[in-house]
Amino acid sequence: MADLLIKCMAVLTMDSEGDIINHGEIAVRDNLIYHVGPSGSTPADFKPERVLDYPRMVAMPGLVNCHTHAAMTLFRGYADDLPLMQWLNDKIWPLEALLIPEDIFQGTLLCCAEMIRGGTTTLADMYVEMDQVARAVDEAGLRAVLCRGMIGAGPDGESALAESVEFIQKWHCSAGGRITTMLGPHAPYTCPPVYLKQVIAAAKEMGVGIHIHLAETVDEVKEISDQYGKTPVALMEEVGLFELPVLAAHCVHLSDTDIDILARRQVGIAHNPQSNMKLASGVAPVSRLLHSGALVGLGTDGAASNNNVDMLEEMRTAALLQKLHTCDTSVLPAYQALHMATAGGARALGMQEQIGRLVSGLKADIILLDMHQPHLYPLFDIYAQIVYAAASSDVHTVLVDGRVVMENRRILTLDEDVVMAEAQRCADALVQRSNS
Numbered sequence: 407m408a409d410l411l412i413k414c415m416a417v418l419t420m421d422s423e424g425d426i427i428n429h430g431e432i433a434v435r436d437n438l439i440y441h442v443g444p445s446g447s448t449p450a451d452f453k454p455e456r457v458l459d460y461p462r463m464v465a466m467p468g469l470v471n472c473h474t475h476a477a478m479t480l481f482r483g484y485a486d487d488l489p490l491m492q493w494l495n496d497k498i499w500p501l502e503a504l505l506i507p508e509d510i511f512q513g514t515l516l517c518c519a520e521m522i523r524g525g526t527t528t529l530a531d532m533y534v535e536m537d538q539v540a541r542a543v544d545e546a547g548l549r550a551v552l553c554r555g556m557i558g559a560g561p562d563g564e565s566a567l568a569e570s571v572e573f574i575q576k577w578h579c580s581a582g583g584r585i586t587t588m589l590g591p592h593a594p595y596t597c598p599p600v601y602l603k604q605v606i607a608a609a610k611e612m613g614v615g616i617h618i619h620l621a622e623t624v625d626e627v628k629e630i631s632d633q634y635g636k637t638p639v640a641l642m643e644e645v646g647l648f649e650l651p652v653l654a655a656h657c658v659h660l661s662d663t664d665i666d667i668l669a670r671r672q673v674g675i676a677h678n679p680q681s682n683m684k685l686a687s688g689v690a691p692v693s694r695l696l697h698s699g700a701l702v703g704l705g706t707d708g709a710a711s712n713n714n715v716d717m718l719e720e721m722r723t724a725a726l727l728q729k730l731h732t733c734d735t736s737v738l739p740a741y742q743a744l745h746m747a748t749a750g751g752a753r754a755l756g757m758q759e760q761i762g763r764l765v766s767g768l769k770a771d772i773i774l775l776d777m778h779q780p781h782l783y784p785l786f787d788i789y790a791q792i793v794y795a796a797a798s799s800d801v802h803t804v805l806v807d808g809r810v811v812m813e814n815r816r817i818l819t820l821d822e823d824v825v826m827a828e829a830q831r832c833a834d835a836l837v838q839r840s841n842s
């Protein structure tokens with residue numbers, strides 16, 4: 407890949423709060439960040455083949471979406487305003503049973519297009535037909551941590567695990583390293599301890615982590631407590647799940663002991679405020695988790711419970727919701743919210759040495775935000791401006807793994823018109839199948 411130099415108004419490295427480089431530049435060599443510093447500081451032997459000279463833009467790390475079901479963009483607006491178990495049992499799962507591989511591929515491509523437009527460069531996805539998801543992610547040029555979601559209770563548990571193992575063998579560290587994999591037991595209420603123990607053994611053998619939904623609703627906590635006499639988090643601790651790197655989505659309903667366990671075990675937590683609000687699941691104790699030293703990243707969850715995958719919006723929601731919920735304006739200030747969507751998310755995925763910050767040696771996953779717009783003037787505090795005022799449509803240019811995947815709001819890896827038309831076609835045919 408060509409050596410590239412990005413020159414901009416400011417670089418937010420997200421390495422620390424004070425690390426804003428005004429009139430900064432980033433040298434990109436192959437898929438890595440070669441140098442970051444003030445204008446003119448790049449070593450003279452670096453001869454870029456291209457210079458992206460954008461004096462009105464801010465460069466920052468690509469956003470990390472820690473919990474998605476990408477292909478669920480196909481269900482956007484199909485079933486709204488229902489509680490979680492009713493939404494899953496009556497609407498989503500019956501429709502998912504009719505999905506064909508082509509639907510998953512097209513739905514994921516649609517999601518990838520939306521993500522690129524919104525500045526997301528990495529997603530942690532749990533779904534089915536993961537070969538299709540991986541193909542789509544590869545084609546879009548994004549980075550992803552993928553797992554096949556497994557429902558362990560019932561007849562399909564064994565085959566789901568076998569499929570997962572096959573998927574990991576085929577795709578782990580593929581697409582030039584952009585795709586890695588995990589095992590994805592869906593949740594404590596769909597995966598009993600005996601099944602989780604099998605999953606844990608397989609994960610240890612293959613050297614991969616676990617992605618799970620955890621402590622999402624009051625109903626889940628009640629069901630698990632009635633059945634096992636402990637909280638979902640305590641049950642996972644007892645089963646041995648946290649001996650592995652774990653990415654736990656939601657973590658809304660937690661006891662003080664649960665918070666201690668999650669922090670001590672350095673579990674990656676994917677906070678999904680909009681999904682939690684829309685499904686009326688509750689408010690995750692994010693500021694308490696962060697205080698305890700827990701690793702919290704941000705996610706959108708699927709587009710059927712959000713209903714978009716807009717990480718800038720999610721960031722703002724996260725900050726506002728914590729303030730409202732705790733009646734404390736000081737919690738989750740702008741920098742911390744932005745950190746959760748970048749470096750913090752990378753840490754939650756165990757990828758802090760690869761992505762999430764703009765420092766030399768890390769992967770060149772970089773976004774440029776166009777600050778020259780009425781809603782972004784005047785400029786006092788860049789973090790506050792991005793978290794509280796910016797929109798995903800301000801994302802101008804996106805690099806993933808050193809490759810420009812969007813420039814001047816044109817996606818270079820996908821034909822968006824075709825992607826949208828195919829998604830509509832698949833969604834229409836799917837709903838037709840469900841009605842016949």
Ligand SMILES: N[C@@H](CCSC[C@H]1O[C@@H](n2cnc3c(=O)[nH]cnc32)[C@H](O)[C@@H]1O)C(=O)O
Pocket residue numbers: 475490494498499502532533534554555556557566592593619622681707708711
């Ligand atoms: N149903 C799949 C396995 C799970 S994939 C991930 C699952 O999570 C579901 N899902 C999406 N959002 C949520 C959520 O917020 N909580 C729990 N499950 C969810 C989603 O619909 C999908 O079924 C099978 O056939 O084997």
Ligand SMILES: [Zn+2]
Pocket residue numbers: 473474475619655707708
């Ligand atoms: Zn989910």
